[in-house]
Amino acid sequence: MMRRNRWQLAIILVIVLIGINNTVYYFMAKRSLENGMRHEMLAVAKQIQLSIEQSRLGGEVFQNQIGRELRAVSIAAEYALDPDIDKVTNDQLAELSNKLDVTHISLFRQNSEKDDIIIEKSSDPKELNRGSKTWDPWYDAFQQLLALKPVSVKWGQTLPQFWTGPFESASTDVDKIYKWGYYYDGSTNYLIDPYISNAMMQQYEDATGVNRLIKRAVEENASLLEITAVNPATFSLGGPVLTKNDVGEWVEHITQQPVIYGKYTYQNDGDVKSVEESYRTGRTVTMNTHANGKHVLKTFIPVQIPKGSSILGKEGESLDRYILTIVSDYQFVQDSLDEQFLNIGLIITVITILCMIAVVIVTSYFRRSKDQIAKHAQLTYVDEMNQLLVSVRAQRHDFLNYVQTIHSLAELGKTAELQAYTKELAGDVQLTNDFINIGNPAIAALIRSKFAQAVERKIQFESSFRGLDNLDLGIKSLDLTRIIGNLIDNAFDEVMKYPEERRLIRLEGVLENGELAFVIRNTCDSPETVLSAQQLFDPGYSTKQKDGGHQGLGLPIVKQIVSMYKGTLQVTSDSEECIIFSVRIPHY
Structure with a gap:
């Protein structure tokens, strides 16, 4: 009875060990697969990051080309207009704007009484008599241009006697977006300001820009839900940066928007913290969470950009990086995991059943043959002992012959024959080649x-x-x-x-x-x-x-x-x- 209990205990112990082994293997495999999926998502994210940054840089180059064209327009306007602003009319500026294919042209002059740089002439009536002292850092750029000094604003585009900022909302017409160029070489008593609407830039964006690229990437990859480029300095504000113009209207600043590219619909309470961490550490941050009613994997990637770019912080300073947020549908990950786990589960079940059957068979076999094995072992032991006795006797008999032969050769002084005989008796030493010590x-x-x-x-x-x-x-x-x-x-x-x-x-x-x-x-x-x-x-x-x-x-x-x-x-x-x-x- 005690022996039977021992066998039963052994069977239970083996089954428990198999179960523990399979459980550990299951969770290790699960973790490995999840890490693999996460790395795969990161690889996809990096590819998207490179494409987006390349498209963004292309947009910057396109803006710089527009800036050079605005400078050429300024020089053409300088030759067409009288150097004295008092002798220039608004109608002349309107006609010149049409000929030079720009939206409008305005002329600024220093006003010492108001301590301001004011628009005195313009093809746009809304611009007339508007001051610029509150336009930071535009006002600083105007002062430097009028002093014939290089513009030191750390963003925008600086050319000889010329400076232009990025596309931005107009403070005189808050619903419009323009790109302004400012030129002064000292030959006139005014600063020339041609500007154009964002229609041309919008056409470029629609054809090859970042937003189009993001849209295509989401449409072509079923696992991607959303791609968003965010401004890490203003993202925590929860809305656009607004300032009041001189007539009390609120102006939304494009260069300081929390969302730079893409849409932001999969929102989560931890997004602000993740963006700040990614921006502060310069490392990719991942978050397995729920957003917009879905189980998602969010990846926050810091993208390094050159100093002087048109992405600005709260105080108008140029940022050195933005954060690219990629939202992936975790259901695709889960479906893949479930499929692989099902296969693993079937394999584990089959192996467990086979192991249990093998244990039962082996146990039953040993139990049935235990007595036969013991009897066979006893007989074998007796037989081997008898053979050992016979062998000892034979060796003793032969040993006497060996000793007698050696003794006789020694007495006869047959040294050479004695050496040959002992060598033959001992056997040749087998030499082995050294194993190449490689390690593998x-x-x-x-x-x-x-x-x-x-x-x-x-x-x-x-x-x-x-x-x-x-x-x-x-x-x-x-x-x-x-x-x-x-x-x-x-x-x-x-x-x-x-x-x-x-x-x-x-x-x-x-x-x-x-x-x-x-x-x-x-x-x-x-x-x-x-x-x-x-x-x-x-x-x-x-x-x-x-x-x-x-x-x-x-x-x-x-x-x-x-x-x-x-x-x-x-x-x-x-x-x-x-x-x-x-x-x-x-x-x-």
């Missing part, structure tokens, strides 16, 4: 094989390895032997073209500083081999004779394996008339 059995076996081939072909083959005993399971031994084997075979084929004394091959392998490197160099007199090195990696290409059985697949196979492990394969030459193939694979 598979590579060691390959190198020993290649050494044998080198000896047979009369090739001087040298090799050295360091640190390979620290290789883990991240790289398959089969892949390593395929890389090294194909490189050595390629070197063998090359050096066989030369006399024996020039058949030199040197192989080095090292694992250090998180990188696994194999460098093989061999004799090579043909410069064209190096020049066509890129062709060597193309499948089917070979510099050997086609009738020699070469298919041109060795180096392409090496390149394919190295690329699979995110490594590099390079070919160079040195002054010793050698060609060098270098393989480097990250290893962490």
